[in-house]
Amino acid sequence: MKSENAMFAGLTLRVWTARKYDKRVSEEVAEIHNAPPSAGRYNKRLIDHPAYERVISALGDARVFHYKNTLASHLDGWRVLTTSNFEPYSDGIRKRKQKVSMLVSDLVEAWPEAIAEARARLNGMFSDGDYPDPRGLHERFGIEVSIIPLPNPGAFCPGLEGEAAEEAIANVREQEAKAVEAAMRDLWEKLYSPVSKMVERLSDPNAIFRDSLVENLREMVEILPRLNFTGDGRFDELVQRARSLSVHQPQALRDDKALRADVAAKAAEIAAQMAAFMGGSPSSETLMRKAA
Structure with missing residues (x-):
């Protein structure tokens, strides 16, 4: 995986959970049931409001x-x-940040109502000290993305020489290989899952399915070409074949039994071919039997 083709992205979500451990109530519950305090913990749900x-x-x-919009890696988090998906990804994250900010503003506006509801619902368990100042709620919720480059063996630790340099470069290449393996496995799985x-x-022919069966595939065939960081032609071809299945309306597949059977058979062919490439998914015989 070349460093100019991809990067690492980490997502951090700031969330106020609106949950609070209440030691007093936990002890009271334990006493009522003649149990030790360590028997359980009572966590209050502080806010129950649509906002x-x-x-x-x-x-x-x-x-x-x-x-x-990203692929798995060998590094936690x-x-x-x-790079092909950087702009669509950044645009999508930007829009979602704006939406969260707008919704938090709505929550601030609804805060007096939410607190009044909590006071009535929690009754004797309510405590003003459990709640943050609504003016600080924007700091309690948020979306942050961190970007770091992929390791580049050719530009790694230029100050090292001899065996130390060779050892460091070998380690970087090993990590790079692990990253590629994890990402490629995820790339293929992203297509295989909705197709299968x-x-x-x-x-x-009698199974009930939701519109999302087609919509999920339709969404993925739009994203996946931008995630194919190796330019694998086999994968691109399979995406195009899957795209031809996603053009059908869900209701048409319910109403037209012949169309449904044809799409199922073509999907089975794609999934079976992918299973052969992936080495570990259901066999082609199993998939073809399902569509038969």
């Missing part, structure tokens, strides 16, 4: 977007972001 839930949902959407699910659901 808060919308903020949490938006942060969750940012995490999903991050995972869809870091994923591979290709299409085989599973469409092969049975």
Whole structure:
């Protein structure tokens, strides 16, 4: 993996969980049940308001977007972001930051109502000290992305010489190989997963499926060409074949049994070919039997 083709991206989400451990209540519950204090912990749900839930949902959407638009790596907390997908990724993160900020502003506005609801719901368990100042809520929620370059063996530790330099470069190359392996496995899995699910659901003419079966594939075939950091022609060809399956409307697949069977068979062919390349997914015979 060349350093000019990709980078590492790390996503950090700031979240106020609106949960609070209450030692007093925990001890009271333990006493009522004649149990030791260590028997359990009572965590209060401080806020139960739609404005808060919308903020949490938006942060969750940012995490999903991050995972869809990056590839796995061998480093915890870091994923591979290709240069081809840098601008779409950055634009998507920027929009999600703006949305979270807007929703937090809505939460600030709804704060008196949310506190009044909590006071009534928690009753004797309510404590003003559990709640942050609403003026600081924007600091409690947020999206941050960190970018670092991939290691470049040719430009690593220029101050080292001899065996020390060789050892350092060998280590960098080993890490690079691990990064490539993890990213490539994830790249293929991102296509294999929605295609194989299409085989599973469409092969049975009576099986119920949601619109997301097609929508998920449709979304991935738009993203995946930008994630193919090695320029693997085999992968690009499979993406194009999968794209031809994603053009069908979900309702058409429900209404037209012949179309449904045809799409299932073509999806099975793609999945079987991918399984052969990936070496570890279901065999081509299994996939083809499902579509038969």
